[in-house]
Amino acid sequence: MPSIAPLSKPALQGVSNFRDLGGHTGLDGRRVRTGLVFRSDHLAGLTPDDHRTLQALQLTHSLDFRGISERAALPSVVPGAAAVSLAIEPTVVVRVQALLARGQVPTEAETVELMCQTYRAFTREAAPTYARFLRHLLEQPTPVVFHCTAGKDRTGFAAALLLGALGVERDAVMADYLLTNQLYRRSPLVEAHGPAHVMDVLWQVQPAFLQAAFDAIDTDVGGLSNYLEGSMGLGPHELERLRERLLET
Template identity: 65%
Template structure:
């Protein structure tokens, strides 16, 4: 599926900003545009970008970054309340531990670490993703959610939301992989590392997202059970989310 063109979903100072609306659900409805946006970090926005967010009516930014990440690149956007949904970037800590031991992970080992990170999103960070979903329900005004690159923590959040709205997994994977086209890598944020390792860490692969979906399916009995169990959305809340975010 080709991406849905949306001239509104561009910012000069955020390379991975886009509207999650426009996609069709499995039953033929369409996700409402102009309500929920995903992005990389928002610390580099221009004055024109801030004006654009104000035009879009964005009132909340849901920030999945860890404490050190936010401290290094903080932001304050007029009229936009930042909500901390902290998920520490544990894969970086694991890589640093290996390097400290003199170990240079192979590409395959780095991919395996990323897959483990995505399984952690499902099992260890469910409470945070529950807060994300509840916030969308509680705040009907447009919102943007992000992490540093807008690819992993943000990627799973987008997958979770689109799943709850009834979008099929092939379309969700398409949206997820758009990061490889849109995100502009920033050496100042990446730190030091071997090129083959950094390439894995700062791009996305289907294997990463599939690791999360596999955990949802095998450990939680499928997405609907996961949404109603670990994420804690009752059927009425799932129905309300669809009412809010699907076109009539």
């Protein structure tokens, strides 16, 4: 398995799962540039020291994959960064809550399958939103951070798409995705209730989740290249510009 990139993680007190996506080996052996694209959790718990740390990164935009009620419950303000909504509603949480309300407690395996279904939906229903995400990186060639609530699922798939578009091998993409299990701390600001075995699945990442998305892409359109140019509508010139911007020469 290819090694993952050296982990660049600024020290932040009120944020978890924050890291630089740079450092991976991409197309033609070119490395993904550092200091341009960061991923994170909800960013609502920033401390004054965190503000100063983020200001040093010169972030200009905060791309938010959270749904409407999530944003209202936990407003996220990044100093100096304009907020951009790329809303994808958290359907898996709603589905689990509906099951529990009916007295139906999903098993661990059933909860894993619910997560896999969510990732398949990312590739299908949310393709236009993820296309907007990649196009933003083209239109605003300045440092950005993108996030959702935990920075692991909607954000994790966005990171996987971006790294894949830059030519990073899937094994390395998966390894980067799984770093969430080391870096994410459940936020006291996020309310979540349910059986322990269900919550353990919902608040971690597993290879099966992202693999479900990869498999859906491969089955539906025959691979990531077809997905980027077909389902997401990104032309070859746009992809080349994205690589020129985010890969070292």
